[in-house]
Amino acid sequence: MYNRILVVLDPNQDQQKxxxxxxxLARLEHSALTLFVSIYDFSYEMTTMLSGEERENMRKALIEEQREWAADLLKSFDVRDLTVNIEVVWHHRPFEAIIKATFDGGHDLIIKGTRRHDKLQSVIFTPTDWHLLRKAPCPVLLVKEHxxxxxxxxxxxxxxxxxxxSHQSLNERIIAAGKQMSEILQAELHLLNCYPTAPLNMAIEIPEFDTSDYQANVRDYHQKSLATLADRHHIDHANLHVREGLPEDQVPALAEKIDAELVVLGTIGRTGFTAALLGNTAEHVIEQLNCDVLAIKPEGFKSPLKAS
Structure with missing residues (x-):
């Protein structure tokens, strides 16, 4: 499923999850790995103490230092019979460097460690993780502690x-990725479908409106729809979950209940002002999870950052 994997390393972290x-994953899938590091130091660009050639030599020295660091990391892993490359670039915007490397190397999966971000900071300074969810041309696996x-x-x-x-197609892609990962990891695949609560204003504006009957019909519709989807993919009905509420609440709740190690979900890649104002469902879910997340792009998705 994944032939070429781009692994984003963080020089500021002791553990490279x-x-x-x-x-x-590469050992299980026989995939080729590229260890990727993006570094930048603004002081090297602004200093007047060095000539242009001296600054270039300093950058090259730092890049080589990081390359040696990445190579040293590999000594702790069994990478026999694996194709492993190391790429270190000097770039002031890490997410752009990662996406460019994905295009240039023909990678079909990005793997990156992540952590909970400060919510206010995330709104003002969007983390690299969020940029990748919105703009990366391939699936992104964000790794946590689980x-x-x-x-x-x-x-x-x-x-x-x-x-x-479009949503039906994305469902198919999520299930295909989930089934593939469940086979690779010898895990059990569950499907979760969330549905919204009854609009409060309807009950207020229309006194005779029966919210309980409405919700029962909505739930029944989603249960039947999920069962039909599961039957098409031969998924046991015992692993189907229909929950009322928002995905950012219900996905983490189920993940905690069954101690899931991975959640596969779709991301529509909302960008611009709307993304800054509302964010994306995938991002809200990820903030609440303590397990890995595999974010799948819709069919035909085109990254706003074109390959150079």
Whole structure:
């Protein structure tokens, strides 16, 4: 499924969770790995103490230092029989460097370690993770602290009740990725479908409106839709979950309940002012999870950052 994996390393972290995850996945999938580091130091660009040639030599020295650091990391892993490359670039915007490397190397998966971000800071200074979710041309696996034990649990978050073709197509891609990962990790795949609560204003404006009957009909519709989707993919009905509420509440709740090691979900890649104001469902979900997240792009998605 994933032939070429780009692993984003963080020189500021002692533990490289993404690398550990990538090596395990590469061994299982026989994938080629690229260890990627993006570095930048503004002081080197602004100093007047050095000539242009001296600044270039300093950059090259720092790049080589990081390359040696990455190579040293590999000594702690069994990478025999794996194709592993190391790429270090000087770039002031890490997410752009990562996406460019993805295009240039033909990578079909990005793996990166992540952590909870300060919410206010995330609104003003969007983290690299969020840029990748919105703009990366391929799936992104964000790694947290949870281990990948054998016979574990994987959740595919779908919108089974959606009638438009784009959401139905995304459901198919989420399930395909979830099934593939469940086979690789010898895990059990669950499907989760969330549906909204009854609009409060309807009950206020229309006194005779029966919210309980409305919600029962909505739930029944989503249960049947999810069952139909599961049958098409031969997924056990015992692993189907229909929950009332927002995905950012219900996905983490189910993940905690079944101790899931991975959640597979779709991201529409909202960008611009709307993204800054509202964010994306995937991003809100990720903030609440303590397990890995595999974000799948819609079919035909084109990154706003074109390959150079």
């Amino acid at each position: 993404a690398l550990a995850r990538a090596v395990k 281990e990948w034990p054998p016979n574990g649990q994987i959740i595919g978050a779908v919108n089974a009740g959606a009638e438009d073709e």
